[in-house]
Amino acid sequence: MNSFAARDSQTNLLEVTVSELSGSIKRTVETAFDHVRVRGEISGYRGQHSSGHAYFSLKDDRARIDAVIWKGSFPRIKFRPEEGMEVIATGKITTFPGSSKYQIVIETLEPAGAGALMALLEERRRRLAGEGLFDQARKRPLPFMPRVIGVVTSPTGAVIRDILHRITDRFPVHVVVWPVKVQGEGSGEEVAAAIRGFNALSGEGPMARPDLLIVARGGGSLEDLWSFNDEIVVRAAAESAIPLISAVGHETDWTLIDHAADMRAPTPTGAAEMAVPVKADLEAQLASLGARLKGCASRQMEYHRQSVRALVRALPSLDQLLALPRRRFDEAATGLGRGLERTTVVKRRSLEQATAGLRLDLLTNRVAERRRFVGEQVLRQERCLERHMLKEHNRVARAATALSALPARLNGQLQRERQRVSSLMRHADTAVTHAMGRSRAAILAQDRVLQSLSYMNVLKRGYAVVRDADDRPLTRAAGIATAQALSIQFADGRIAAMSGDEPPAAHGSDEPPPRKRAAPKPIPPAAPPKQGSLF
Structure with missing residues (x-):
């Protein structure tokens, strides 16, 4: 009876589908938890999805809940969520029927107290400082007078107007503004992209490359200035090749970009004052320096003018200055003739000494040496x-012996090789004949030079050589004694003679008749060496 009642009670339950049950749970949860504030640590945050939504989790030491931020809610979030940050999320709880999970849809997000942001900021500052991004050695000096200034800020705020107004008052220069968001989601990426964009300019296009950058924003809370604490902004400022001034917030506001910049300005107006000097002060200083320079130049000119006048009074007259040079000139003109005569005598002596060294025997010895050298070269x-022909003959003989053992089909090739060797032998004979001819021509040329320098050619022109009894030539009449036996050589022979009034001895005296100098025998042409056939 009891079991029957139990079965009957079960059949009275209302049957629902899974979708209906999931929808009922979803409505119940959303009704009960339509507005909640949850404190927890962000876990699994990977930034916005391609759809613009962000999916992550909130956790504490004992539980975890999935969280989602829809794309339309990001503009209301004043800072960028980061992994490990403790936050307070406001939103509603809902379920996802497709997987039987529940999650919180976050509408607003704020850090869990200023202390958490300050701790995160301090930890990030220590990490970036450890990488050397804040070192003073990396900071560059600002240009004294930049021609182009690049400003990274919002184009609609009062900051850009204050900067432009201050620059125009002090020293008008060309200003290029790169408009960016200075607060909210994506502002850090835009600021970093603007800094890198200015550095990427080459200066050759329509936009000039700035000589100085100013990153500026007005004052605000820590959350409002959080974009300038982003790591991407700090790294872009540290990597900038253009000197950069950070002018974020008021004088009491400090962000991480202030540490990475080359110079920090307390306000955007102060950044403009740092960027350019006061033109009026420069003009006044330039005018003062010009006046001082003009006065100094006038005093120097007057001093030098007085010095020149004093020197003019101390200079001697023109006749006194030219008296000594005139005397030296007269003495030089007087000694010029004597010097020319002495120089002529010295040059004549030098010429005679040089001529004495040009003797016939020296030239004969040199020609004989050249003949011996040429003969030795020919023999060599x-x-x-x-030796080369013997070696080639042996090589050809060995080749012929080796080729004789080859089959009959190689006879044609052997015949071609024999013809090539015969051609080489003919070329060798021709080369040797030409070499012998060149050597013979060189010897004949040397012999012609010897004949042209021989005194016999002078005798043929009608001159004669007078010799003493020792057959030595006489060049001075003063050196001949009276009744001294002499011999006179003509081109066709010699005759005996006697100095003084006595008649010369007859040709049939005891003096042997002069002997004619035998003409040099021509060198017979060398016969070409006989070449035997290599075969």
């Missing part, structure tokens, strides 16, 4: 040629 070439 002949021996080398004989």
Whole structure:
């Protein structure tokens, strides 16, 4: 009876589908938890999805809840969520029927107290400082007078107007503004992209490359200035090749970009004052320096003018200055003739000494040496040629022996090789003949030089050589004694003579008749060495 009642009670339950049950749970949860504030630590945050939404989790030491921020809610969030940050999320709880999970849809997000942001900021500052991004050695000096200034800020705020107004009052220069968001989601990426964009300019296009950058924003809370604490902004400022001034917030506001910049300004107006000097002060200083320079130049000119006048009074007259040079000139003109005569005598002596060294025997010895050298070279070439021919003959004989053992099909190739060797032998004979001819021509040329320098050619022109009894030539009449036996050589022979009034001895005296100088025998042409056939 009891079991029947139990079965009957079960059949009275209302049957629902899974979708209906999930929807009922979803409505119940959303009704009960339509507005909640949850404190927890962000976990699994990877930034916005391609759809613009962000999915992550909130956790504490004992539980975890999935969280989502829809794309339309990001503009209301004043700072960028980061992994490990403790936050307070406001939103509603909902379920996802497709996987039977629940999650919180976050509408607003704020850090869990200023202390948490300050701790995160301090930890990030220590980490970036450890990488050397804040070192003073990396900071560059600002240009004294930049021609172009690049400003990274919002184009609609009062900051850009204050900067432009201050620059125009002090020293008008060309200002290029890169408009960016200075607060909210994506502002850090825009500021970093603007800094890198200015550095990427080459200066050759329509936009000039700035000589100085100013990153500026007005004052605000820590959350409002949080974009300038982003790591991407700090790294872009540290990597900038253009000197950069940070002018974020008021004098009491400090962000991480202030540490990475080359110079920090307390306000945007102060950044403009740092960027350019006061033109009026420069003009006044330039005018003062010009006046001082003009006065100094006038005093120097007057001083030098007085010095020149004093020197003019101390200078001697023109006649006194030219008296000594005139006397030296007269003495030089007087000694010029004597010096020319002495120089002529010295040059004549030098010429006679040089002529004395040009003797016939020296030239004869030199020609004989050249003949011996040429003969030795010819003999050496002949021996080398004989050895080479013997070597080639042996090589060809060995080749012929080796080729004789080859089959009959190689007879044609052997015949071609024999013809090539015969051609080489003919070329060698021709080369040796030409070499012998060149050597013979060189010897004949040397012999012609010897004949042209011989005194016999002078005798043929009608001159004669007078010799003493020792057959030595006489060049002075003063050196001949009276009744001294002499011999006079003409081109066709010699005759005996006697100095003084006595008649010369007859040709049939005891003096032997002069002997004619035998003409040099021509060198017969060398016969070409006989070449035997290599076969």
